[in-house]
Amino acid sequence: MKILVVGANGQIGRHLVQSIQNSGEHVARAMVRKEEQVSHFKELGAETAVVDLEGEIEEIAKAADGVDAVVFTAGSGPKTGKDKTIMVDLDGAVKTIEATKKAGVKRFVIISSYDTTREAIQNAGESMAPYVVAKHYADEWLRGAGLDYTMIHPGLLTNDAGTGKVDVGPSVKADNVAREDIANVIFESLKNDATIGKEFKVINGQTPIQEALGNL
Template identity: 35%
Template sequence: MTQIAIVGGHGKVAQQLITTLSASGHTPVALVRKEEYREELESQGAVVRLLDIEAQEAADYAAAFEGCQAVVFAAGGGADGNIERKRTVDLEGSLKSIAGAERAGIRRFVQVSAMGVDQPLPDDTEDVWRAYVEAKRDADAALRESGLAWTIIRPGALTDDPATGSVTLAESVDRGEVTRADVAAVLAACLDDDASVGKQWELVGGSTPVADAVASA
């Protein structure tokens, strides 16, 4: 049984991942900012620990990761138009998670990013979207340059539709949608497959079963 820390443990993808990991015999450790999330997440099978992504530092992250064998960074600054939180959550939260994993002696690190963030942005790009893309881009670059055993998953447009169990997964794919449940299934499959280490994949809905998609990507 493996304990897996999930940074941003109350997010929609994270909650799908908690359910998926619990069902496969792992112990998800949900790191959240608010005590009020505890009962809900424990009912889904998570161990809950408190971590304020913005207010706390790498040493606090390392302490929160204690006993875990892997870290999943699934946090996001939200869709409220707050530019500053794109930096403090999406970028700095990832950087502190990377540093915390290194301090805690954890090598395995899986990060949820977004499609297309390495592509140049048009001059008329809206400020919040630019901040989001740049934060994800820089977080991914930092993870690739770390000494960790990393995997980066870059989903397309996320939906709350039920899981399909089938996806399209490759270094580059055509834009499309993917369910959050299928993203979680891919994250879990990557955690169980060392061949995904050092890989950065884009992800949308498709016709290939998740396990086969990860094995062949």
């Protein structure tokens, strides 16, 4: 399986590309924004594509040409303004979904946020509301796009080493989760067709990832 990782230079994206390449069976195509970000992924043996998410759908579609699945892990990050939240977390996600369809790819995994319901928008503080709104509408777009999607809602992301064990489900209580574990949840989801059409929350837990996904 060849997997386009959009947002590959982010922390989850880097873990995911590493896991894919370590498998020896699957291949990552790392989509990054800058040419200077390419060398890290080439050293891992991954394919690369330099594409700006704020560019045209056609450029993203070219990056997706010939892959079996697309993963959207991109995010504007906490240090950017509301404009980048809209351009990356919402418009970038929607363009990637449309580019995936344009490239004839069916399988799509998106990293959302823990809670993107209307209630979550109403309860979000002023600084977080634009982010939750962006994620809410990106999720809504994906649900109606006709793709074989999996939507992952992680808890509070940390840089702790992954344990390989998580709790997953539609209503697990908010808690921390390691970015490394989220990357491995993505990878295992791609290998498990039972996750197609599913969305679930993920936090630190006691169940091995493969088993946890099998229990969905």
